[in-house]
Amino acid sequence: MRGRRVWQDLMAVTELEKGDVTPAKLGSREFAIYDTVDGIRVSLARCTHGAANLCDGYFDGKFIECPLHQGLFDARSGEAKAAPARKSLFMIENRIIDGMIQVYI
Numbered sequence: 001m002r003g004r005r006v007w008q009d010l011m012a013v014t015e016l017e018k019g020d021v022t023p024a025k026l027g028s029r030e031f032a033i034y035d036t037v038d039g040i041r042v043s044l045a046r047c048t049h050g051a052a053n054l055c056d057g058y059f060d061g062k063f064i065e066c067p068l069h070q071g072l073f074d075a076r077s078g079e080a081k082a083a084p085a086r087k088s089l090f091m092i093e094n095r096i097i098d099g100m101i102q103v104y105i
């Protein structure tokens with residue numbers, strides 16, 4: 001069925017870079033998995049300001065800084081925190097089942 005969302009395996013928790021941001025791919029879609037101080041969060045990897053991959057940015061456990069223009073996002077909520085980033089990240093609902101991070105897409 002077209003357009004129907006389902007839970008899909010993204011990556012095993014053991015493959016995550018601890019306390020950091022890890023890139024993951026599902027088909028042609030690229031994701032960023034953040035191991036935040038409040039748990040795992042997932043967003044689309046592309047910055048909402050331009051064509052940068054946030055997985056190449058600096059992550060401190062809470063905030064991800066874009067590698068291109070240093071826009072800042074709260075990786076826990078997706079909220080844009082510092083210019084030039086204005087639009088929040090597109091966060092992907094996730095869960096962990098049997099050690100596997102799954103995304104609802």
Ligand code: FES
Pocket residue numbers: 047048049050051052066067068069070071072084085
């Ligand atoms: S591309 Fe990310 S802040 Fe410009």
